[in-house]
Amino acid sequence: TQDEKPLTIAEFEAVAKRKLKQQVWDYYASGAEEQISIKRNTEAFSRLILRPRYMRDVSNIDTSTTLFGKEYAFPIGISPSAMQKLVGGEGEVDVARAAAARGTFMILSSNATCPLEDVIEAAGGPDAHFWFQLYVSQNREKCAKLIKRAEAAGYKALAVTVDTPVLGNRINERKKQLILPPPLSLSNLEDDDPDRAKKPSLNRELLQATNREEADRIQEAARSRGVLNDASLTWHETIPWLRKQTNTMKVVVKGVLTFEDALLAVQHGADAIVVSNHGGRQLDGVASTIEALVEVVDAVKGRVPVLVDGGITRGTDVFKCLALGADFCLVGRPALWGLAYDGSEGVKMVLDVLERELSRTMALSGARNLREIEKGMLGVERRDGF
């Protein structure tokens, strides 16, 4: 009924927690090791306070913006997350429908459970300006083929994830083994492997490894099958190599946390940067993404767009990112909570909540459009009580 409809992302999350199987919930909700960075993502938002300006005629609020020449009604897209069919329905296809219906884009994970062609088709085709997230694998031939496939399907950008030379140490996942139940598969990586049916899934293999040597051996084998990121990537080799593989797609670097790497990304020709700590799932103990955003924005100086994800669950969070210089925000888990709540409809509702919260925050802060959102509209909570 109307009364039970979630009104905030936290309420969507609570419903998802009730609905999802325990191990699926654990997989999606958790971060790495002691969960320090995943917590820091949200806490950092709470420490920033708002400094609203009044009497500025906010009767018309415009949340629209442009990214890579495409106009969006609001600056919120969807981060890539793996295996969305585990959450429900048609997984990535449902998320794609919702993003397209709301005029925004999703970044499709390399580890998707739907063929990349089906996903973009569900969004109405290349006009949707979707992006494809890439884990560059050691099997470069296979990787090049995947890039060509994404290009042919009409994806507009490759988001290469740089924060995953090896998988983060996710304790929950290791304890409660998450297995992709057949017939689900990593559609874009494994389906062309004729021997796939005979092999246990990578997840299952990895989770059962009892010692480091065994885990290393399994990861090595998976790398050569092209199912895992290559640990030997470098700025000077990998970014130019990616450039050569595509004539039409932008090359975006996802997972930057320092000004040093932001400068290297720009130097090596990245078209945009996504400041991200992988939702706290990779190196635990890193800065929250809003903290990292500040140094990245300072270093990039507007040369390329800067996007950010991690812990964004409220319109005020989006507002704070924009005030600190982000051009666009992305949400990972909130889209999954919407998917768990009610498939494609649920994801649309999540986007609607965030959009309305952002426009209300703008009105209450005195910013009529995104350009009027300024750093001076933020302050930092003081711990000494003054």
Ligand code: FNR
């Ligand atoms: C991710 N993320 C991720 N990133 C990526 O580049 N490729 C991937 O396949 C995945 N898979 C993935 C699975 C799950 C379960 C989660 C939660 C996250 C990271 C993702 O793109 C994004 O950076 C974070 O999810 C953003 O943080 P929030 O919005 O989830 O807090």
